[in-house]
Amino acid sequence: MKIAFIGLGNMGLPMALNLIKAGHQVFGFDLVQAQLDAFKEAGGISMSSASDAALNANIIISMLPASQHVEALYLGDLGLLATANPKSLLIDCSTISPKVSQAVAAAAKSRGFAMIDAPVSGGTAGAQAATLTFMVGGDAVDVDLARPLFEKMGKNIFHAGPSGSGQTVKVCNNMLLGIQMLGTSEALRLGVANGMDPKVLSDIMSKSSGRNWVLELYNPCPGVMDNVPSSKGYAGGFGVDLMLKDLGLATENAEDLAASIPLGELSRKLYEMHSKAGKGHLDFSSVFNQVED
Numbered sequence: 525m526k527i528a529f530i531g532l533g534n535m536g537l538p539m540a541l542n543l544i545k546a547g548h549q550v551f552g553f554d555l556v557q558a559q560l561d562a563f564k565e566a567g568g569i570s571m572s573s574a575s576d577a578a579l580n581a582n583i584i585i586s587m588l589p590a591s592q593h594v595e596a597l598y599l600g601d602l603g604l605l606a607t608a609n610p611k612s613l614l615i616d617c618s619t620i621s622p623k624v625s626q627a628v629a630a631a632a633k634s635r636g637f638a639m640i641d642a643p644v645s646g647g648t649a650g651a652q653a654a655t656l657t658f659m660v661g662g663d664a665v666d667v668d669l670a671r672p673l674f675e676k677m678g679k680n681i682f683h684a685g686p687s688g689s690g691q692t693v694k695v696c697n698n699m700l701l702g703i704q705m706l707g708t709s710e711a712l713r714l715g716v717a718n719g720m721d722p723k724v725l726s727d728i729m730s731k732s733s734g735r736n737w738v739l740e741l742y743n744p745c746p747g748v749m750d751n752v753p754s755s756k757g758y759a760g761g762f763g764v765d766l767m768l769k770d771l772g773l774a775t776e777n778a779e780d781l782a783a784s785i786p787l788g789e790l791s792r793k794l795y796e797m798h799s800k801a802g803k804g805h806l807d808f809s810s811v812f813n814q815v816e817d
């Protein structure tokens with residue numbers, strides 16, 4: 525396959541490198557030169573614009589920060605819908621609003637392109653180890669075409685439903701994760717206030733009905749687990765501002781549908797306070813400290 529990969533950041537770069545390792549020819553573009561240099565050094569073909577990268581590709585993958593970046597990449601005056609070959613399959617792996625995702629896919633369809641949304645879960649470690657979970661929305665025929673590529677970047681590939689469904693699942697999942705992180709932090713803080721050792725508390729709750737992914741694999745209390753952001757000064761991992769963006773997507777989505785998400789909204793406010801306190805760049809488990817503040 526000839527693949528254009530647009531957005532070579534924390535997630536996109538390791539994902540693109542796994543496609544190169546699998547023997548594909550990958551044309552990459554990122555606005556940041558350092559990311560392009562790292563891509564080139566690892567065997568990628570670096571290009572000077574998204575349109576150039578897409579020129580000879582039959583698959584175009586984007587991995588950008590948020591909805592507005594995806595809209596600009598595809599719908600802008602010199603965007604990919606105006607410049608790329610309509611025979612190429614478009615795959616957006618960014619986490620964006622389901623509504624925007626559907627609108628971009630509809631615009632793509634009107635220009636003769638097939639497009640699927642394929643946001644991921646599994647973090648930067650999953651992107652490096654090619655163990656991501658893909659949540660895919662779009663027509664089955666297009667999902668099947670992309671599946672062999674997803675299998676080179678991930679372990680679990682789910683076809684969630686029609687266009688936008690991948691983003692819907694991602695928004696629900698990350699809202700739950702954001703709430704779980706706050707709930708787990710609150711429980712750990714309460715135990716510690718009682719004089720409990722947080723490791724003993726975590727071990728017991730991990731084998732009891734409060735068990736969850738945060739408690740088992742991503743403990744927010746420093747020193748309980750090795751190799752998680754909380755034991756490395758909350759560096760790396762999944763940023764507070766990215767979690768805040770995802771909770772904003774959940775709020776916006778719920779408002780559109782008049783759906784009730786009181787815990788999601790409360791969580792969004794707590795992450796927002798944490799971000800405004802200057803912690804937006806830290807891993808989202810640092811909200812453990814916001815709970816106490």
Ligand code: NAD
Nearest residue numbers: 531532533534535536554555556588589618619647648762
């Ligand atoms: P990032 O900020 O590290 O990377 C995004 C890259 O896109 C940057 O390098 C930026 O320069 C580039 N970019 C922006 N606009 C561009 C354009 N028009 N053309 C080319 N390049 C452009 O972000 P990330 O951590 O890689 O996350 C990407 C997406 O994946 C986000 O939507 C995020 O929510 C989602 N996500 C992230 C994680 C994680 O753990 N970091 C996990 C799952 C999903």
